[in-house]
Amino acid sequence: xxxxxxxxxxxxxxxxxxxxxxxxxxxxxxxxxxxxxxxxxxxxxxxxxxxxxxxxxxxxxxxxxxxxxxxxxxxxxxxxxxxxxxxxxxxxxxxxxxxxxxxxxxxxxxxxxxxxxxxxxxxxxxxxxxxxxxxxxxxxxxxxxxxxxxxxxxxxxxxxxxxxxxxxxxxxxxxxxxxxxxxxxxxxxxxxxxxxxxxxxxxxxxxxxxxxxxxxxxxxxxxxxxxxxxxxxxxxxxxxxxxxxxxxxxxxxxxxxxxxxxxxxxxxxxxxxxxxxxxxxxxxxxxxxxxxxxxxxxxxxxxxxxxxxxxxxxxxxxxxxxxx
Amino acid sequence: xxxxxxxxxxxxxxxxxxxxxxxxxxxxxxxxxxxxxxxxxxxxxxxxxxxxxxxxxxxxxxxxxxxxxxxxxxxxxxxxxxxxxxxxxxxxxxxxxxxxxxxxxxxxxxxxxxxxxxxxxxxxxxxxxxxxxxxxxxxxxxxxxxxxxxxxxxxxxxxxxxxxxxxxxxxxxxxxxxxxxxxxxxxxxxxxxxxxxxxxxxxxxxxxxxxxxxxxxxxxxxxxxxxxxxxxxxxxxxxxxxxxxxxxxxxxxxxxxxxxxxxxxxxxxxxxxxxxxxxxxxxxxxxxxxxxxxxxxxxxxxxxxxxxxxxxxxxxxxxxxxxx
Numbered sequence: 125x126x127x128x129x130x131x132x133x134x135x136x137x138x139x140x141x142x143x144x145x146x147x148x149x150x151x152x153x154x155x156x157x158x159x160x161x162x163x164x165x166x167x168x169x170x171x172x173x174x175x176x177x178x179x180x181x182x183x184x185x186x187x188x189x190x191x192x193x194x195x196x197x198x199x200x201x202x203x204x205x206x207x208x209x210x211x212x213x214x215x216x217x218x219x220x221x222x223x224x225x226x227x228x229x230x231x232x233x234x235x236x237x238x239x240x241x242x243x244x245x246x247x248x249x250x251x252x253x254x255x256x257x258x259x260x261x262x263x264x265x266x267x268x269x270x271x272x273x274x275x276x277x278x279x280x281x282x283x284x285x286x287x288x289x290x291x292x293x294x295x296x297x298x299x300x301x302x303x304x305x306x307x308x309x310x311x312x313x314x315x316x317x318x319x320x321x322x323x324x325x326x327x328x329x330x331x332x333x334x335x336x337x338x339x340x341x342x343x344x345x346x347x348x349x350x351x352x353x354x355x356x357x358x359x360x361x362x363x364x365x366x367x368x369x370x371x372x373x374x375x376x377x378x379x380x381x382x383x384x385x386x387x388x389x390x391x392x393x394x395x396x397x398x399x400x401x402x403x404x405x406x407x408x409x410x411x412x413x414x415x416x417x418x419x420x421x422x423x424x425x426x427x428x429x430x431x432x433x434x435x436x437x438x439x440x441x442x443x444x445x446x447x448x
Numbered sequence: 449x450x451x452x453x454x455x456x457x458x459x460x461x462x463x464x465x466x467x468x469x470x471x472x473x474x475x476x477x478x479x480x481x482x483x484x485x486x487x488x489x490x491x492x493x494x495x496x497x498x499x500x501x502x503x504x505x506x507x508x509x510x511x512x513x514x515x516x517x518x519x520x521x522x523x524x525x526x527x528x529x530x531x532x533x534x535x536x537x538x539x540x541x542x543x544x545x546x547x548x549x550x551x552x553x554x555x556x557x558x559x560x561x562x563x564x565x566x567x568x569x570x571x572x573x574x575x576x577x578x579x580x581x582x583x584x585x586x587x588x589x590x591x592x593x594x595x596x597x598x599x600x601x602x603x604x605x606x607x608x609x610x611x612x613x614x615x616x617x618x619x620x621x622x623x624x625x626x627x628x629x630x631x632x633x634x635x636x637x638x639x640x641x642x643x644x645x646x647x648x649x650x651x652x653x654x655x656x657x658x659x660x661x662x663x664x665x666x667x668x669x670x671x672x673x674x675x676x677x678x679x680x681x682x683x684x685x686x687x688x689x690x691x692x693x694x695x696x697x698x699x700x701x702x703x704x705x706x707x708x709x710x711x712x713x714x715x716x717x718x719x720x721x722x723x724x725x726x727x728x729x730x731x732x733x734x735x736x737x738x739x740x741x742x743x744x745x746x747x748x749x750x751x752x753x754x755x756x757x758x759x760x761x762x763x764x765x766x767x768x769x770x771x772x
Contacts, residue, residue, distance in 0.1 A: 252688070262588050265588060265604075266607070266689050267607075273604050273605070273607070273608040280597050280600055281601075364592065
């Protein structure tokens with residue numbers, strides 16, 4: 125089978141590729157070829173299948189038509205301008221997140237007898253305050269960011285195209301991915317990872333909110349499992365509602381810090397510097413805190429069971445178990 | 449003040465204009481000029497203000513930029529490819545309902561210091577089955593038609609543009625408008641009006657569903673009141689959630705027919721021919737039946753109190769009280 129990863133150079137795309145390289149297959153089908161598409165050339169490990177590395181603009185119609193003309197069996201659409209940047213640059217956010225997504229779906233729909241599985245990474249940013257204590261599967265999408273608006277529109281297009289038999293799509297609303305490895309990106313939610321990753325690596329981290337802030341997390345490893353499951357689950361099992369809120373862990377920042385203390389001790393926790401930032405506090409107050417991800421759980425999507433586990437996954441996958 | 453009615457040649461646009469012509473003002477401001485834009489030249493009555501009649505394609509960027517460059521204070525965006533046609537012609541529906549709407553909003557946003565009130569007529573087609581018995585203000589949008597998808601996307605764009613201070617928008621989800629005067633249009637919901645309008649006018653009408661089908665209605669007169677209220681209500685009163693499900697009357701087709709019997713007698717009711725159509729029955733099964741339109745009610749939007757009243761409005765406004 126042929127797989128296309130749009131946004132293949134990003135953190136999740138790279139972790140997905142590494143996993144596919146180990147497995148050599150997706151579900152019960154052997155992988156012949158994976159194409160990584162991104163704005164900059166993606167790197168890749170040694171793989172048992174062919175890897176094509178392509179660069180280009182996902183909002184350029186000719187580029188996207190070319191990409192899809194290879195008729196990949198599965199398309200992972202992970203490319204996005206993240207929340208902070210989509211808010212700062214209105215045109216860029218709409219161009220990549222809305223136009224790019226629509227071009228991808230359109231390029232697939234116009235090819236006769238071609239109905240690929242499309243896995244679209246949406247976000248809990250499709251929800252906006254005020255919220256119930258726990259957000260159920262039937263709560264409305266009232267995004268309070270341009271990024272959340274663009275992701276919601278992507279979900280809607282995917283659902284309609286799927287209903288009409290043009291795609292076989294599934295939108296998965298990822299929890300905030302924590303602990304995010306590597307350098308901070310422009311996502312406004314970065315501090316949730318920073319306060320774990322940096323202290324574990326021996327560095328100071330700034331916590332710009334109070335410890336009672338509650339949020340919804342899953343690890344990068346869980347994110348890859350979500351993608352694999354979304355790529356292989358039977359369409360009729362999902363049903364008509366193609367957007368799923370995925371399971372995660374709801375913890376306060378204080379609970380995150382206590383987990384870090386249990387896993388890594390007081391010395392590491394002492395590297396967190398409390399510097400409340402009124403602007404960030406205000407923004408985060410509009411973010412969701414907890415979900416009842418019943419549908420996705422019933423469909424077999426699994427996240428971690430505790431934040432301690434999320435930290436241990438980071439230690440195993442990124443730090444070879446070594447705490448500085 | 450200057451008003452632009454996009455879709456000014458349609459049934460609702462014409463009724464809105466007639467009402468503005470009588471009032472001469474919108475809220476507490478005198479009307480200087482109304483521009484009617486549509487694909488075909490709109491007609492208009494004698495008015496105490498200037499009326500411009502323009503024709504063109506709402507999905508053509510230059511046309512829309514020209515339209516908005518006049519900087520109307522209020523824009524009523526009523527233009528749409530209706531449900532049946534948007535389902536039959538995928539490209540046309542997306543072109544007019546999505547691209548046209550986005551072009552309109554974009555044309556306004558790029559003009560510095562210009563933040564018009566935009567009233568966008570959305571639809572209860574933004575909801576899709578399965579439903580709770582009565583649909584509340586926080587139920588999610590899972591449209592089961594391309595039309596409903598396009599209307600939901602329009603709502604999302606309007607909300608985001610409004611949040612960012614580019615527009616001052618409000619999306620109103622109209623109930624099914626009943627009794628719709630004139631010739632049937634391509635909306636799949638046409639029979640709800642046909643079975644009242646045609647018998648009252650002395651003609652036979654076909655009822656393609658069973659009498660237990662329940663649906664959500666408001667009169668054309670109520671629709672005009674909705675538009676006027678949406679154009680004049682203070683933005684801060686609406687709050688961040690700019691999409692409102694409007695009040696209506698929930699009745700079964702059987703109750704519609706009993707209303708008709710009370711208002712017009714057995715002879716008129718006998719003109720309804722029962723011809724169940726499996727395809728229409730299946731489609732209608734996915735439509736919403738009843739709403740709790742609490743937010744809109746609190747904000748002062750008012751519909752009729754009974755279906756009898758809806759029929760009497762039709763008799764008064766369209767038939768001079770004369771039953772054939």
